[in-house]
Amino acid sequence: SQQGEEDPQALSIQEGENATMNCSYKTSINNLQWYRQNSGRGLVHLILIRSNEREKHSGRLRVTLDTSKKSSSLLITASRAADTASYFCATKANAGGTSYGKLTFGQGTILTVHP
Amino acid sequence: EAQVTQNPRYLITVTGKKLTVTCSQNMNHEYMSWYRQDPGLGLRQIYYSMNVEVTDKGDVPEGYKVSRKEKRNFPLILESPSPNQTSLYFCASSPRTWATKNIQYFGAGTRLSVL
Numbered sequence: 001s002q003q004g005e006e007d008p009q010a011l012s013i014q015e016g017e018n019a020t021m022n023c024s025y026k027t028s029i030n031n032l033q034w035y036r037q038n039s040g041r042g043l044v045h046l047i048l049i050r051s052n053e054r055e056k057h058s059g060r061l062r063v064t065l066d067t068s069k070k071s072s073s074l075l076i077t078a079s080r081a082a083d084t085a086s087y088f089c090a091t092k093a094n095a096g097g098t099s100y101g102k103l104t105f106g107q108g109t110i111l112t113v114h115p
Numbered sequence: 116e117a118q119v120t121q122n123p124r125y126l127i128t129v130t131g132k133k134l135t136v137t138c139s140q141n142m143n144h145e146y147m148s149w150y151r152q153d154p155g156l157g158l159r160q161i162y163y164s165m166n167v168e169v170t171d172k173g174d175v176p177e178g179y180k181v182s183r184k185e186k187r188n189f190p191l192i193l194e195s196p197s198p199n200q201t202s203l204y205f206c207a208s209s210p211r212t213w214a215t216k217n218i219q220y221f222g223a224g225t226r227l228s229v230l
Contacts, residue, residue, distance in 0.1 A: 030217075043207075090219075108157055
């Protein structure tokens with residue numbers, strides 16, 4: 001079953017604005033990752049945050065993780081038209097059992113950045 | 116170039132006609148996985164493999180088979196395709212299954228239509 005739930009399902013902004021996407025999950029995790037997908041293409045890994053981390057940065061990306069609320073957010077600052085894509089969170093459960101090595105993806109947020 | 120290669124990229128077939136979608140990675144990754152992506156449902160895992168001759172069911176394995184005879188290849192087999200298997204399929208690979216980092220590298224996708 002899908003564990004990650006992204007919010008909002010779709011987001012439309014102007015170039016230069018910031019975009020924030022949220023992800024909630026249900027079970028204990030080892031790490032949480034964000035992926036990007038351009039229309040009809042394969043997913044590309046953006047950033048990984050471990051369960052013992054609270055915030056991580058990579059270029060214009062900022063990810064936060066709140067394990068007490070089982071939620072994460074992805075912030076894209078100073079967005080560009082080229083950021084237009086779908087963004088997915090994916091969780092890796094703690095090791096052991098049938099969840100060993102498995103990533104569970106959410107349904108994604110469609111981001112549109114208008115020039 | 117490090118990559119995951121899927122073939123074919125597009126496939127139209129008829130109900131009941133066996134087909135195979137190939138997946139090959141050149142990164143010596145242990146972990147490989149197949150997903151299907153459907154509108155509103157996100158990515159769902161079909162099967163995964165943690166190493167040669169080790170495969171296991173994901174969330175939606177019904178109607179699919181896989182094999183892992185070599186480390187680099189992980190074909191997806193549909194013995195008797197049905198229209199509900201019309202979807203966008205992705206193969207992915209990952210270098211580790213037990214470490215905290217489980218970043219997955221995706222192929223470009225195979226769009227399958229079953230008539």
